Amino acid sequence: MTEVIRAVGLTKHYRKVAALDGLNLSIPYGSVFGLVGPNGAGKTTTLKTIMNILKPDGGHAEVLGVDSRQIGPLELARIGYVSENQEMPDWMTLGYLLAYLKPFYPAWDDAHAAHLVSQFDLPLDRKLRHLSRGMRMKAALASSLAYRPQLLVLDEPFSGLDPVVREDLIEGVIESAEETTILVSSHDLNEIESFASHIAYLEAGRLCFAEEMTSLSARFREIEVTVESSEPLSGEREWPATWLRPDSTAGLIRFVETRFDPERTTSEVRRLFGEVRNISVNPMPLRAIFVTLARSRSKAV
Numbered sequence: 001m002t003e004v005i006r007a008v009g010l011t012k013h014y015r016k017v018a019a020l021d022g023l024n025l026s027i028p029y030g031s032v033f034g035l036v037g038p039n040g041a042g043k044t045t046t047l048k049t050i051m052n053i054l055k056p057d058g059g060h061a062e063v064l065g066v067d068s069r070q071i072g073p074l075e076l077a078r079i080g081y082v083s084e085n086q087e088m089p090d091w092m093t094l095g096y097l098l099a100y101l102k103p104f105y106p107a108w109d110d111a112h113a114a115h116l117v118s119q120f121d122l123p124l125d126r127k128l129r130h131l132s133r134g135m136r137m138k139a140a141l142a143s144s145l146a147y148r149p150q151l152l153v154l155d156e157p158f159s160g161l162d163p164v165v166r167e168d169l170i171e172g173v174i175e176s177a178e179e180t181t182i183l184v185s186s187h188d189l190n191e192i193e194s195f196a197s198h199i200a201y202l203e204a205g206r207l208c209f210a211e212e213m214t215s216l217s218a219r220f221r222e223i224e225v226t227v228e229s230s231e232p233l234s235g236e237r238e239w240p241a242t243w244l245r246p247d248s249t250a251g252l253i254r255f256v257e258t259r260f261d262p263e264r265t266t267s268e269v270r271r272l273f274g275e276v277r278n279i280s281v282n283p284m285p286l287r288a289i290f291v292t293l294a295r296s297r298s299k300a301v
Helices: 043-050 094-104 110-119 133-145 163-176 189-195 213-219 262-273 286-296
Strands: 003-014 017-028 032-036 058-063 079-083 151-155 181-185 198-203 206-212 221-227 243-249 252-257 276-283
Touching: 003 043, 003 181, 017 043, 017 058, 017 181, 017 198, 017 206, 032 043, 032 189, 043 058, 043 151, 043 181, 079 133, 094 110, 094 133, 110 133, 110 163, 133 151, 133 163, 151 163, 163 181, 163 189, 189 286, 198 213, 198 286, 206 213, 213 286, 221 262, 243 286, 252 262, 262 276
Parallel strands: 032 181, 032 198, 079 151, 151 181
Antiparallel strands: 003 017, 003 058, 198 206, 221 252, 221 276, 243 252
């Protein structure tokens, strides 16, 4: 088995709104899989449906080779789940929480739990209600990593946290990536870009693409073309389907190429504009790619 999660045709409706619309998704073992998209794209619904927190209206998903609707104690003992709205027993101290959770997880590692508590600088004797948001997220992550899960699901784990806490959480996630498949949804694209091996982009409950981060970074480019004429371009033009947000001013054309290939892209430019003065090709960070896709709402990708 090469997939830790496989979703086929997942649908989920809230009254007349399709939160998931025929979602197909495959997450390979050993990946750090980032799920991104605009607000309301269906990221949290995807995670909750896969984890059997929500029932799908159609389609199905498998987690660790088991139908997600049949996930039971054996599977949950191998899955960690951390949400931005994590509910925790506020009356417990962190030490009590860890001791309480231990019997539910046969693979619980006391030494690893102690390492995580030390790494995150967590106070074992303090009640959870008295922890800051950042400390609560660290506590949730530590309690989910202490049993070395095969799968760790993180739903917006960095939301509303200060940069130092985010960095601490990322460090903990990266350390666990050696033995755990990680599925993380987040709006913090700079952080996602720093450690994700794969990226999936959701919009309106539909999967626009899912691929390795290296492949995504290689195919998106901001292109600027300087033409010989300084006059505004005239006439209607049929832009290539792989160009997003094309724009032209006097002597300059700008667009985002979603299938960048040096030879093909250059050939397309020259076919449309003849000999040009200069073609500038610039790589794009994940945030720029995300903004371009969100604003264009194009199917060209």
